[in-house]
Amino acid sequence: MGRPPLPLGTWGKIRIRKLPSGVHRAIAKYRDYDGVTRRVERVGATNSKAQNNLLEALRDRVRVVRESEITANSKVEVGAAVYFAELKRSDKAVRTKQDYMGAWERYLREPLAQLR
Structure with missing residues (x-):
């Protein structure tokens, strides 16, 4: 082993x-x-x-990431913006995209957006 x-x-x-x-x-x-x-x-x-x-x-040493705008000091909101930009380009169903973005806006943005 x-x-x-x-x-x-x-x-x-x-x-x-x-x-x-x-x-x-x-x-x-x-x-x-x-x-x-x-x-x-x-x-x-x-x-x-x-x-x-x-x-x-x-x-x-910082985390290696694909998107250059995310660093160890980035806020969650920046990561979410990158994620949703990738989501929009993806082949996921329209309803799935709407659900993910809606959940972010309704439940997650306010408590998490400013965290690093």
């Missing part, structure tokens, strides 16, 4: 190697919010500086 995948937004063991140039490289595998595990690396003058640079990069 294989190893279970990393939980979303987490990283595995940090490995540090000294390169021939004298700098230290810290590497870790990071599981992005799209489910893809990627290798993230940073360098530094010492082991600890390389590790700290990597930890900062991992901490500050």
Whole structure:
């Protein structure tokens, strides 16, 4: 049985190697919010500086999204606007589109729109 995948937004063991140039490289595998595990690396003058640079990069990593107007600081209302734009372009039934947009307007917009 294989190893279970990393939980979303987490990283595995940090490995540090000294390169021939004298700098230290810290590497870790990071599981992005799209489910893809990627290798993230940073360098530094010492082991600890390389590790700290990597930890900062991992901490500050934001979710990878398809729509560039959504960021980690976006409000729910922005995400809803992107979703409804995609919904309008979709091949879903007209009634389904109306129901989804109506539910947002009637029940969800007021309590959720300004949340980040």
